[in-house]
Amino acid sequence: MKAIGFKTSLPISEADSLIEFDKAIPTPSSRDLLVKVEAISVNPVDYKIRQNSLKNKIQDEPKIIGWDAAGIIESTGEEVSLFKKGDRVFYAGDITKDGSNQEYQLIDERIVGFAPQKISTEMAAAMPLTSLTAYEILFDRLRLTATKDKGKSILIIGGAGGVGSVAIQLAKKILGLRVIATASRENTVEWCKKLGADVVVNHKDLVNQVKKAGYDTVDFIMDFVDVNLYWDAFVQLIAPQGMIGSISDPVDPVNLRQLKGKSVSFHWELMFTRSMFQTADMQRQHEILNHIAQLMDSGILVSTLNTTINGFNAEHLKEAHRLLESGKTIGKVVVKF
Known part of the structure; x- marks a missing residue:
């Protein structure tokens, strides 16, 4: 599968600030879901981590970031009880693990929600984080x-x-x-x-x-x-x-x-606290996302999607980062696969 990451922290104008590479599709175990990602959105945390996490360091394997996604469950771990294959889901993820800038992602079911049914995938991807x-x-x-x-x-x-x-x-x-x-x-x-x-x-x-x-x-x-x-x-x-x-x-x-x-x-408030520390109430994020989906399907809450970039590649993801770094974006920027 295709993934996008970085080996060192560089300005977004640099050619290798984000790079495409191939990696094996992972196999879910325990409570993990394997999600085929259909759309992602970019948040300030993305460019901040890209800018700072690998300063003066070069990794052999690219670091994959991204903490917003919507997609379809491809397969499940043996302990999964909340979802099944084929379910449409959305989630923000866990900052201690590989992010959503890849075609397939492993994600703990306790921090995943059923995606809204009455809006587009890209509108859903704008919302989790x-x-x-x-x-x-x-x-x-x-x-x-x-x-x-x-x-x-x-x-x-x-x-x-x-x-x-x-x-x-x-x-x-x-x-x-x-x-x-x-x-x-x-x-x-x-x-x-x-x-x-x-x-x-x-x-x-x-x-x-x-x-x-x-x-x-x-x-x-x-x-x-x-x-x-x-x-x-x-x-x-x-x-x-x-x-x-x-x-x-x-x-x-x-x-x-x-x-x-x-x-x-x-x-x-840090949205990642529950997954970082595997808190006893970690499944609360599953419940919150389900409530958000219900509010969106009922029209009470509207998606904050404002810009959609079509096509999952390094240049398009760089453009999303540039927009966020400008400080002038309104609402959310989504990359649709």
Whole structure:
């Protein structure tokens, strides 16, 4: 089968930044599924790992990344109980194992969901990583519910990005929150409003923009961009007894002591935690993805696919990385096999 990977970390402009190669199709065992991949999407984690994981190193075998896929189950391990051959599935995967940038992939059934039935494969492939991340931070980390939190305010930093695009929808349509999203360009502002944001503010003047929109403080803040860059604004804007959640990778420490006076809690989210540590609740991701699929099939949640590149090859995958690295993408970029 064909796979795409890299032997060393290079700028995407370099010829060998991503290379095609052949490898044997693996055989599933235990709880693994062998999935014939039909479409993948690219996330910031892809280019960050490509840029940094093999700096000043050269591997003999290419490293395969990619953490979003949709496809058909080709075969199953002997302990598989949730799926059967022929099932259409979607998933984000496990950062400690080979990724989805290959024609066939082994994936643990506990982190796989049944794909939505009423949308295209590429629309489904756009959703797993961002949906799991947004869902986990809202429901598993902050433990928000419509019953106790409906009508409260949430500020979403990076509303037009992959995770932000899903978080806006979940916060508005499932939790009934008043959603303030950040965006700075006309097209990203419209994107956020289309997904359900009540107010869109410019992140370049965050505190003043939020206050002008009528909010002296907000109950919840979701950071999907850069916790260091916005930390001082968060300290000002978060309401007493509020909650802040973040997925970003701070270069500098954050001063949690600044939150003490308001009794504010801070929550990290990493979508890969459950699979990395084989947690007792690892199958929760199977359940979340199934719920996401149901929400999409019912029309409550819409796919955040915005760009489709047809054909699985190194040049097309490089183009997807270039788009993500530009920082100007809206929604998700998918490569259809």
